[in-house]
Amino acid sequence: MALRHYTLDFKLSAPADCTSTVHGLQSIFQEQEMTETVHDTEGHGHLATFVGKKGRFVVLRVHTHGLVTVDLQCYEGDDSAQVDNLLNALETKLENLLRGIITRVKRLPAISRGASVDRYWPTADGRLVEYDIDHVLYDKDSAYQNIKILHSQQFGNMLVLNGDVNMADSDLAYTQAIMGGGRESYEGKEVLILGGGDGGILAETVKLKPKMITMLEISFCAVIDGCRQHMRKTCGDILDSLTGDCYQVLVEDCVPVLKKYVEEGRTFDYVINDLTAVPISTLPEEDSTWEFLRLILDLSIKVLRPSGKYFTQGNCANLTEALDLYEEQLQKLSCPVDFSKEVVCVPSYMELWVFYSVWKK
Known part of the structure; x- marks a missing residue:
């Protein structure tokens, strides 16, 4: 059974009177038949916990620097109307008790913890977002990653790899951007796609009448x-x-295949890399990711025809340092290149995303 976690915050222009504030709320907790435990905060305001019916648990804090917080936890099966009534009563009472010093009241929707369907992911730059996911369609582990396909009421079916949202039914903008934003002619061209297991890039490229897609x-x-x-x-x-x-899908690791293509002198008009996004740091645990990215990038440029283009995703537009590091890598390849970038809103990502076009000078 999942747990619902509610929060209620009062930002104040001056510290609250702990004694009168706590005393003023006691009647509400008594009506709920909740047992109070007061905790020693060593001079950092007032902290009390209340335990009541059906496992309801409340944490009340009156902070010394001008903040009052209420956290309420209850089980998913608890009567939501009763829980709302409790929160409404606490909010109304606190507004009366703290009248004149309140600068902001914030009450967030409940966070569901431990539910059978996970609805929360961080964005690439570390912000928490909640999806309207209602059920799991597919959940398997391969030798390389966990693969989930979830249903979102807003975005349709969503492919999630190792907890990272990759593609949803709503995300044609991603596919179009990583193919050059509609500015390229694929007719009669040879195309190499790295990754792209969701089939979106392959399906859209086939429509443009290429000579062959690998x-x-x-x-x-x-x-x-x-x-x-x-x-x-x-x-x-x-x-x-x-x-x-006009296409073939090879179920193989792209690195040895790319190396083989380099040795054979095989080239392509377009290389579309739908593999790993630009890493967000250069910490030691990220080294292997950067090395992999540099290897793929260099091999891809080597199999690119002189007039060809290489397309790839970058990362969240807010991660400017990581994107700068990637652009530095473009200046260190085996042959000189130019590049351009485009910022696109990908619906299910809930953030702006950067895409790169790279070509030989």
């Missing part, structure tokens, strides 16, 4: 199989077969 995806059973079942608004029927008149 897609390299390492995780067939988990990603491709899940997406062709549950992400058909994104991929259509393109993943029903791994080969078509």
Whole structure:
């Protein structure tokens, strides 16, 4: 059973009188038949906990620097109307007790903790967002990652890899941006897609009548199989077969295949990298990610024709330092390149995302 966590905050222009504030709230807790325990804060205001019916648990803090906070926890099956009545009573009483020094009152919707369907993810720059996910369609582990496909009422079916939202039915803007924003002609061209297991890039590129698309995806059973079942608004029927008149999907690690292409002198008009996003730091645990990114980038440029273009995602537009580090890598490749970037709103990401176009000088 999940736990619901409610918060109620009062920001004050001056510290509250702890004694009168706490005394003024006691009748409400007594009506709820809640047992009070007062805790020693060593001079840092007042802290009390209250335990009541059906496992309800309240933490009341009157902080010394001008803040009063109420945290209420209850089980998901608890009567929501009764819980709302308790919070309403506390809010009304505190507004009367603190009249004249309140600068802001903030009451947030309940956070659901431990639910069978997880609805919370951080954005790339560390902000918490809540999705309207109502059920899990697919959940499997491959040798490389955990793959989930979840249903969102707003964004449709969503592909989530290792807890990171990758693609939703709503996210055609992502696919269009990583293909050059509609400014490129793919007709009669040879295209290499790295990753892209959701099938969105493949499906959209096929519509543009290329000569041949080669897609390299390492995780067939988990990603491709899940997406062709549950992400058909994104991929259509393109993943029903791994080969078509103008495409082939190779279930292989892209690194050895790219190295082989370099040795053979094979080249492409477009390389679309839908693998790892730009890392957000250069901490030791990120070193392998940066090394992988640099390797893919250098190999991709080597298989790019002189007039060709390399497309990839960057990261959240707010992560300017990480994006700067990536752009520094572009100046260290085996041959000189130019690049441009585009900032796009990807609906299910709930943040602006940067995409790169790279070409040889």
